[in-house]
Amino acid sequence: MAANVIMPQMGESIFEGTITRWLKKVGDSVKRDEPLFEISTDKVDSEIPAPASGVLSEIRVKEGETVQINTVVAVIDEQGRAQAPPPTEKAEGPHIAKSEAPSRAKTDKVEATQGVRSSPLVRRIAKVENVNLSELEGTGLGGRITKKDILGYLEERERVAEVTRPIVQQAAEEMAGTDGIETDRIEVVPMSVMRKSIAEHMVASRRTAAHVTTVFEADMTRIVSLKNQYAQEFLSQEGIKLSYMPFFIKTVSAGLKEFPVVNASIQDTNIVYKKDINIGVAVALDWGLIVPVIKNADEKSFLGLARASVDLAERARKKRLTPEDVQNGTFTITNPGVFGSLLGAPIINQPQVAILCIGAITKRPVVINDAIAIRSMVYLTLTFDHRLIDGAVADQFMASIKVKLESWEEKLF
Structure with a gap:
């Protein structure tokens, strides 16, 4: 059978x-x-x-x-017999329907796209690339336009553009030396599906949001001391390594409750305030980047946040995440500090309106009460969408996080 x-x-x-x-x-x-x-x-x-x-x-x-x-x-x-694989049929590329009317304005193309069967990703690509989906013939179920269809269409469009590109532009490229590259000195590798998705998402975010970044410095000496003091006990009792991430998730959750606009999103000309605080934590993988989400982070204890962050990171690296694990995030935290980065200005994870970047925690001389002291310091940067969040609100949100980190009092377990 x-x-x-x-x-x-x-x-x-x-x-x-x-x-x-x-x-x-x-x-x-x-x-x-x-x-x-x-x-x-x-x-x-x-x-x-x-x-x-x-x-x-x-x-x-x-x-x-x-x-x-x-x-x-x-x-x-199920009876244990292997069959010889059938001959592979050469897949036909996507069919591009010949347009009977002259090209129209971009707004007309967007309107024509409505009603065409396609996925949200395909519609997003069509919007970014100014493609009228009604010009494509879908090869999917029921005529659905797939990602392969639209990418094939864009490749064909680029090939046509190459042929019709003005001679002046071609001459400029030759003068720039683009045609003189030795092909045996380069390697062309196609992007993975994940890398293509990341690229599309990042470019779309830059085109959508008005990115602004503010930088704060926080004294982590108390938290570093607590982590060092309880790390071994935490591992032996709970079976997980104690990291700095749950400290940041806990303080950010409290900050988002104080400043709900940072936890909101924009929908056309409306502001959508989210009652749930779902914090995504960026996880670097050998093959890309993914942002699993801790749902209702404000309702979890410190121990619950520690367990959730470790569990999601491990399942991300083992490719055990489900679509639900990466959906419905309302705010994102990224931590390049683990690689030594002091600070960064990350791109907002749409449709969110802010992202927090954590730099490396390092010992630095600081002035306290007119005396120089060695403290464990960290740079925190918030990139926010200025369409919705004013600079004053962003700085108040960051000041609140800074105070909570520097005066940490909550028990770890």
Whole structure:
């Protein structure tokens, strides 16, 4: 008896996925719920378990290919017989419908896009690249326009632009030396699905928000002392390493309750105030960056925040996150200080309106009561959307966090 392996739907608004790696090959034995392959979607990377035990008899979708949800990507023979893989058919590229009317204004293109079946990511790309989705013929289920369709359209558009580009521009490129690069001295590597998603998200955020950054310095001496004092006891009693992150999450949660506009978002000309405080913590991976979210952070104890941050970071590195783990964040914290960075001006994680950057905690000489003392100091930078948050409010929010960190009194466990 054969069991079909299908591309799962990893979230309500996700309609396609890319197979990034097969963990088994044809002929290998597999057990039910054993990781079978890895996928990447608009939301998250994840390992997909085998739906049944048996022998992997057929792989129908190769690594790097993007397919619709519910597509059969492999077959497991529950009686243990492997089949020869069928000849691979060359996939046809996306079809570009010939426009019968002259190109119209950008606003007309946006209006024409409405009603076309596509994913939120495709519509976002179309908006950024000024593409009228009605000009494309979707290859997805029911004529849905997939990410592969629109990226193929953009590639074709670029090829046409290359042919029709003015001679003056071509001459300028030649003078700049772009045509003189020795091809054996460079390596061209395609972006991963995650890297493409990050690139699109960052560019869209820069185009959307009015980014402004403010910098504060906080004295972390008391917290450093507490961490050093209780680190071993925390590990032996709770089984997790004590880090600085739960201190920051706890103080930020309290600050967001004081200044709810920093926890809000913008929707057209309306301000959306969020009652839930869901804090995303950026996790650096070998293959990219992801921001898992701690839901209702203000309702958790210090120990609860420590456990949640460790759990999400570990599952992110093991590709065990679900789409729900990275959704509905209202504020983001990034911590490049662990790599030695003193400060940074990060890009806002849309649709949020602010992001906190934590620098490295280092000992520095500071003046206290007209005397020089050695203290553990940290630079904290807040990048905020000036469309919604005024500089005074941003600085008041940061001043509140600074006071809470420097006068920490809460018990750790």
